[in-house]
Amino acid sequence: DIRMTQSPASLSASLGETVNIECLASEDIYSDLAWYQQKPGKSPQLLIYNANSLQNGVPSRFSGSGSGTQYSLKINSLQSEDVATYFCQQYNNYPYTFGAGTKLELK
Amino acid sequence: QVTLKESGPGILQPSQTLSLTCSFSGFSLSTSGICVSWIRQPSGKGLEWLATICWEDSKGYNPSLKNRLTISKDTSNNQAFLKITSVDTADTAIYYCALDYGGWFAYWGQGTLVTVSS
Numbered sequence: 001d002i003r004m005t006q007s008p009a010s011l012s013a014s015l016g017e018t019v020n021i022e023c024l025a026s027e028d029i030y031s032d033l034a035w036y037q038q039k040p041g042k043s044p045q046l047l048i049y050n051a052n053s054l055q056n057g058v059p060s061r062f063s064g065s066g067s068g069t070q071y072s073l074k075i076n077s078l079q080s081e082d083v084a085t086y087f088c089q090q091y092n093n094y095p096y097t098f099g100a101g102t103k104l105e106l107k
Numbered sequence: 108q109v110t111l112k113e114s115g116p117g118i119l120q121p122s123q124t125l126s127l128t129c130s131f132s133g134f135s136l137s138t139s140g141i142c143v144s145w146i147r148q149p150s151g152k153g154l155e156w157l158a159t160i161c162w163e164d165s166k167g168y169n170p171s172l173k174n175r176l177t178i179s180k181d182t183s184n185n186q187a188f189l190k191i192t193s194v195d196t197a198d199t200a201i202y203y204c205a206l207d208y209g210g211w212f213a214y215w216g217q218g219t220l221v222t223v224s225s
Contacts, residue, residue: 089154096210
């Protein structure tokens with residue numbers, strides 16, 4: 001199985017700040033990576049697919065980058081509605097696997 | 108508009124078989140490239156992919172569940188199904204179905220809570 005190591009596990013940031021979340025795959029996943037946002041009591045929502053493609057309707061302050069084994073999610077100008085847990089997911093090979101999540105809070 | 112909704116028994120006892128249904132609209136599981144996946148999430152924990160079924164009836168399973176899973180579909184009624192045999196308390200979780208375009212999950216259902224308890 002491909003292991004997805006996500007960091008940090010938790011993060012506290014101020015409104016307007018830029019936030020970066022990292023995901024490291026245990027082998028090359030050829031940009032087959034998605035990012036999701038999950039708010040408490042809600043289903044996950046797709047933000048980014050193919051490492052850097054923004055899902056329709058997602059604000060442009062969210063962006064993804066990376067290749068090979070290293071990927072990142074960037075949130076520019078943090079808003080209060082961005083408080084959530086973020087997960088990465090690889091789909092290069094079965095079994096699809098997720099990172100453990102990053103809980104983002106406001107400082 | 109794409110929607111998905113999961114349904115299940117709510118509570119069941121250890122060793123029983125869990126049967127889940129995903130009813131969806133806004134897409135067809137007979138359309139080329141379309142798949143439906145099942146993912147679960149124990150309370151307060153992370154996400155675990157369970158299984159995927161695609162338009163041409165190909166299937167993928169998470170081997171960590173050791174052959175306990177069976178995924179199927181009813182294309183004419185816009186439904187997908189998941190069975191998990193021999194459940195135990197570790198199977199207690201919220202179960203989601205999702206529209207899978209190419210490995211990423213573009214739309215998710217609201218989830219159904221399944222509790223395994225004696």
